[in-house]
Every structure is written in C-alpha cells, then in structure tokens.
Amino acid sequence: MKTLVIYLMAGHETPELASAVEAGGADVLEIGFPFSDPLADGPVVRRAAERALAAGMRTAACLECLRDVGKRIDLPLVPMTYAALLEAYGWERFASDARAAGATSLIVADLPADEQPELRRVQLVAPTTTDERIALAAEHTDGWLYLVTVTGTTGARSELSPALAPLVERTRRVTDVPLYAGFGVSNPAQAAAAAELADGVVVGSAALLAAEDGPQALEAFVSQLRAALA
C-alpha cells in the first residue's frame, strides 16, 4: 500500500486535527513550524504560517504542540521548517529536542544536502536536481526522499506535474529508499496518479484548506485521499 503523508501547521487546534488525520487513514504527519519568510511556500502555507506566528507559535510552542500531538496519535511525526529556526535554536539542539518531543525525523525546506550535512533529515530533490545531487541526497536522507513534483513553490496545481515521472525514474536509478511525491498534489485523482509513480504522496496546502473547515472536513478529505491510494 502507498504511503499517505499529510501536512498541518503547528497551532492550538493541531492535536485535534491530527486525530482526524489519523482517523482518515494517513500514515505520516508533517507538522509545520512557521517561519516569517518561507521561500518554498505558496500562498496557502504562507497564510497558515502568518496566522500561526500571530497566534504565538514560536519554536518552543511548536515543540509543545508536537508533544501534544504525539500523546494523541501513533503516526510518525516529522516537523517541517526553515533553516532560520534551527540557526536560532541550535542545529543539533533543535534535532534532539524535536526527537524528545516525539519527532521521528525532520524536513528543512531551505537546506540543500550540502549545507549542514551532519544534520539527519529527510532530503528533498526537485525536477532541476542533477543526477549527482540526487545521489548525494539519497546517501544522506533519513528514511525516505521527498520528491518535489514541480519546479515551484507549494500549493495546488490543475494537473499532476509531468516532471514527476522522469524525476522518479532518475531517482530510482540511484537509490532504493521510498520516494514520496509532494508539492502540487491536491486531490484524490492527483494523489492516485502520483502514487502510480512514487511510493507515497505528501498533501499540504489542500489539507490546510480542508482543516479550515474543521476536523470532520479534514478527516473526510484524508479518507478520500486514502481511498484513492488503496
């Protein structure tokens, strides 16, 4: 069965939303730690980050949120954030405090494989990534590789990116780690199409939009994605 990864922004309502994600049948939950200047993010994640920061979701509060989520659900939890937060908190201290709070790994959206190579994290590769860099990312990654399906920022697209198939093909040639495709995967049809190529999918912006309508709506959306991947 293909893996379903859902992204939520850290916030006061996140533990309740996380339960809905688990009930809907997701396998992994990413929790966004908001940053004021998120270069990799499109408008939906950016707006969620602005709201989270306005609600006081700084690093300590995000770690607390992670701990609360871990008490409620059994899914692997992966904080996703930006280098600025780790620079301020201390790179290794951030990783170890996140682990202590229940994180199974970490994603840093603006940290290519050759910056801070000793920090264990899920590496990202993109359609523009060269074969040499795919090999580097695969060698350093923590468990799975995050395949960025588009040359662009996070957020919905009208169709699944045609760049995914060649990216999967190039990546398969150098590694056996699971490949999960994200950025621009926003509905069950796109999820199904992406899962035909990759081992799993990551849904972020569309999950945030569903979460705006509450836990029930989010659970229903996650269930539809799950059904599409079955």
Place this chain on the structure above:
Amino acid sequence: MYGAYGGRYVPETLVPALDELEQGYKLALRDPAFAAELEELGSRYVGRPTPLYDAERFASGGRRILLKREDLCHTGAHKINNAVGQALLATRLGKQRIVAETGAGQHGVATATVCARSGLECVVYMGSEDMRRQHPNVERMRLLGAEVQPVEFGTRTLKEATSEAIRDWISNVETTYYLIGSCVGPHPYPAIVRRLQSVIGREARKQALEMVGRLPEAVVACVGGGSNAIGLFAGFVEDHQVRLVGVEAAGAASLAGGRTAVLHGARSSVLADEDGQILDAHSISAGLDYPGVGPEHAFLRDSGRAEYVTATDEEALAAFHRLAETEGILPALEPAHALARALDLDAEVVLVGLSGRGDKDLGEVLAR
C-alpha cells in the same frame, strides 16, 4: 563564505541554477571579451568614471568631504553598475527573462533599463508601500517596458519583494535569471555584486590620490543590503590606515543591532528575534528599509576592519537639506545617512559614497 556568514540556504530547486551561475561567472571573469564589454558599457552607457567632488561648503571647518558622485550614473544611482554586469551574465547563460526585487525603485529602474537595452523580458517585484512612497520610479520602470508586480503582504517593502522575486525564480528557474540588487542572497551573488560594484572604490581611490595627494582617513557609505558600501570599501580594504564606516538607518540596523540569522538564502547579521523570525525594519529611506545585510559586511564588522554606525530619519533629512543648500546637490535619502555621519567624524579628509540622487525622494521630503 565570509567566515561564518554566507552560504546557500535555498530550496533544492535553485541549487543547480546557482551552480550554473557560478560556473558562468567564473568563465566570464576569465574572458577578456566580458571585461571589455563591461568597460565599454561603463564608459559609454553608464557614464563612468563618475566624478569625485570636493564639497567645500557642505564640509566647513577646514575639513574636506569628497563625494563619489554615483548619483551621476545613468538612471541616477550606483545600482546600474551591477545591473549592467548581471545582464551580460544573464545573456551569456542564455536567459531571456529577468526577475528582480526593488525597494527604493533604483535597482528596479536599473534592471528595467538594462533589460530594455538588451531586449530581455523584465518583471520587478515591489512592495505596495514602496510603490506608494517611490511612485516616480514605478512609472519609470513601466515606461522602460518592465512589468511591476505589487507585493501585498507582510511589511509590503523590500523584504517581501525579495521573497516574491525568489519564489518567481523558483517557479521559472529554467528560463529566468534572478538579477539581485544588493550583495545579499545565496552564494555566489554577494561575490558577483561586490565585484561589479568595486569599480566605485577603484575609481575613488585613484581620484582621491589625484585630488588631495593622499588617501582619505575615512571612507563612509550607507548600508541597506550594502552594495554601494561594499563596492566603495573594496577600493580601500587593503589600506589599513583608512577607516571604513558603514551607516545604517537607525530603524534598520542589522549590523549595529542584529543577530546571526538566515534570510533570503544566506546567513548574516539580521534583525531577527530569538527564535530566528525576521523583524520589521523601519526607515524613511526605502532603500535602507531591509532587515538583512550582505554577509561580507557582517564579516568585516566581526573582523574589526569596518565599523558600522547609525543615523536617524531626522539626521538624514537634515543632511539632505544641507547638501541641497550648500552644494546644489539633492542626494537620495539613503546616502543622506552617510552624509549625516560624515559631518561628525574626526578626520581631515573623508570620502563619502553619494550612491544616488534624490529626485525619487521629493515626495517623502516635502511631506515632512
């Protein structure tokens, strides 16, 4: 890298483009045709060398204040030095579309200008607050054929405009060249911009020797992102007896009041809180209204080779009026900060980078 500063803190999507840029830049540096074309454009299009001017009435008290007149460059500021050079690089890399950010609008105008000259498509991101306070430059960019994209979130100033320009580049990286306006951003941009702006310092050093027979005791420039300062300092950094003084806006003092943080692809000294979240900068001058600074300035500060001080909005305005009334020169509000501090330096000969002219600021000045 500049000590602990610099680096490439960008999404993976951009890394191959940065590698390509670095390769293309290295090849260009080794190509005599590139240097010759840059030189030719400098003299016939930009108007180089710009004069060094002895501002006797502005200085007073027997001291000499020498102004490096980058305000006399084509388009009215030093920004054109960088835009001309990077447009040549973009063309060498085969890119037909240019994106840029702008604060005061000077870099946007310079970029629109070189794009018009080279027949390149040009998109400039500008915060809506800056579009309001630097409106003449918005009109200039449009007349030059550029598309000006308003940025309507966050502070609506240079920080957000830069983020949006980078997001555009991420989305169009295969066809698009990002023409950054200051010595900030991921490697190799800070090095490229420094190199292209170093013509200011090279000329100024030679001119000072000709004019006063010796080097100035201090060289002063305003610092937002820091490109005119890094270009001017480049001419004097090996002359250890010459003080290098950078002047930041008091409300945007990323060197005098910042901390080590990551912004727009590089680690530098940034106005940020203890969690690494970027703080808002505040300055009357849109060009200095930026919470970050080039990584080399952070390095020069830590090493002690350069010192960084601040000037308030009011001090900059007073210096603006003084230069207008004593010398018949309307400076931009950005270098007015440098002029303000130059007046109280304990030195017989001070060289100031007059990075741009003040036409764009008349609305802001007259509203006070």
